Amino acid sequence: MADKPFSIFKRGKYYYVQFKMPDGTFGTAKSSRQTTIGRAEKWAVEYLQAGHVAQKGSTTFESFTKNFFSWDEEWAKNKRLAGKRTSERDCLEKNSFLEAHIVPHLGSMRLQQLDKKTIMDFRNKLFYDLGFSGSTVNKALGMIRSILEAAEDRRLIQFVPKIERVAQRAEKEKGILTIEEARKVLTAQWEDRRAHILSLAAASTGMRLGELLGLRIKNFHGAYIEIAQSWNEHLNRLNDSTKTGRARNVVIPGAVREGLQELVDVNPWIAARGEEAFIFFSPDHAWRPAHGDYLVRCFYRAMEQVGISEEARQARNITFHSWRYFLNSLLINSKIPLQKVQSITGHLTDEMSQHYYALSIGEMEDVRQIQEGIFSIDKKSEGDIKIN
Numbered sequence: 001m002a003d004k005p006f007s008i009f010k011r012g013k014y015y016y017v018q019f020k021m022p023d024g025t026f027g028t029a030k031s032s033r034q035t036t037i038g039r040a041e042k043w044a045v046e047y048l049q050a051g052h053v054a055q056k057g058s059t060t061f062e063s064f065t066k067n068f069f070s071w072d073e074e075w076a077k078n079k080r081l082a083g084k085r086t087s088e089r090d091c092l093e094k095n096s097f098l099e100a101h102i103v104p105h106l107g108s109m110r111l112q113q114l115d116k117k118t119i120m121d122f123r124n125k126l127f128y129d130l131g132f133s134g135s136t137v138n139k140a141l142g143m144i145r146s147i148l149e150a151a152e153d154r155r156l157i158q159f160v161p162k163i164e165r166v167a168q169r170a171e172k173e174k175g176i177l178t179i180e181e182a183r184k185v186l187t188a189q190w191e192d193r194r195a196h197i198l199s200l201a202a203a204s205t206g207m208r209l210g211e212l213l214g215l216r217i218k219n220f221h222g223a224y225i226e227i228a229q230s231w232n233e234h235l236n237r238l239n240d241s242t243k244t245g246r247a248r249n250v251v252i253p254g255a256v257r258e259g260l261q262e263l264v265d266v267n268p269w270i271a272a273r274g275e276e277a278f279i280f281f282s283p284d285h286a287w288r289p290a291h292g293d294y295l296v297r298c299f300y301r302a303m304e305q306v307g308i309s310e311e312a313r314q315a316r317n318i319t320f321h322s323w324r325y326f327l328n329s330l331l332i333n334s335k336i337p338l339q340k341v342q343s344i345t346g347h348l349t350d351e352m353s354q355h356y357y358a359l360s361i362g363e364m365e366d367v368r369q370i371q372e373g374i375f376s377i378d379k380k381s382e383g384d385i386k387i388n
Contacts, residue, residue, distance in 0.1 A: 015040035062107030069094035116161040134166040175316035184306040195298030197259035202323035206345040218275035253371035
């Protein structure tokens with residue numbers, strides 16, 4: 001078959017075909033799904049005539065993937081055009097992982113060489129040798145698949161190999177403070193009042209850190225907060241929307257209402273930015289809020305004050321995000337309907353959202369009562385508003 005633009009061999013039950021590339025090399029073997037050589041040859045000829053054979057065989061993985069996941073490149077544009085959610089942060093993280101952990105291993109290989117075994121070996125290396133979690137390895141496999149699908153569309157490879165994903169290891173359960181511990185932490189002597197109010201708000205609303213940092217004065221309506229955007233610490237700017245892409249209103253208890261008003265009253269950027277000023281302001285920059293990692297460290301130090309050491313916090317896997325789990329558990333245990341809980345935390349499905357995102361603040365009175373009952377803060381325990 002030397003005079004033919006393909007070679008055929010049998011593997012198991014079926015015959016496989018390797019098509020010759022323009023540079024004289026043969027591409028990755030593709031199953032014809034045929035059990036006789038005559039039918040396999042007929043399939044190969046029809047495949048060639050249909051124009052499915054890759055036209056370039058020398059393109060390397062590294063050259064093809066340069067800036068592949070960048071926000072302004074084809075992959076991200078196609079995602080947005082198809083109405084699929086992505087973000088600049090997601091693109092940034094994908095490109096960073098690609099450059100740091102995938103290209104160093106696969107970059108010099110031609111796209112045609114990335115067969116099932118090669119990708120499977122790389123998957124195993126990530127998991128066993130480099131110690132990445134199953135979820136991270138699966139994200140990497142998803143990225144490789146997106147890249148190879150684009151290469152297939154451009155007829156640079158014959159097909160996309162199918163690789164089994166890694167079975168997910170049980171994720172370490174997120175730790176949650178008990179009600180008694182939460183009360184002690186929230187009545188401790190905090191070193192920064194902004195951090196104190198941030199945790200008060202997180203514990204009573206379940207808001208994500210980025211959503212809290214993204215709050216501006218215009219989002220504070222006294223009895224409730226409008227959550228419309230979130231702050232992106234990686235890109236140093238506001239995201240266009242929340243993580244779910246939906247805005248929501250959340251009631252707040254008196255202690256949080258008073259705390260937020262306190263920050264509004266001392267905000268140094270009102271003259272410059274008016275209602276666009278961030279509530280959890282930075283003392284140095286009008287265009288951004290305070291640094292989230294600093295405010296979170298204040299939370300951890302408040303925990304140490306009440307007897308929860310850094311070692312114990314880490315062992316229990318308590319993070320700032322634990323406030324979100326805390327509120328979720330509190331409301332469910334208080335018999336608040338699950339759909340209403342999800343409307344507060346922003347975890348509604350599309351089916352639920354049509355009704356529950358339209359709930360009025362008056363319909364949240366049961367939630368407000370629970371908030372008020374738990375977060376009654378002793379004024380003597382409040383810290384100063386420090387300019388750090």
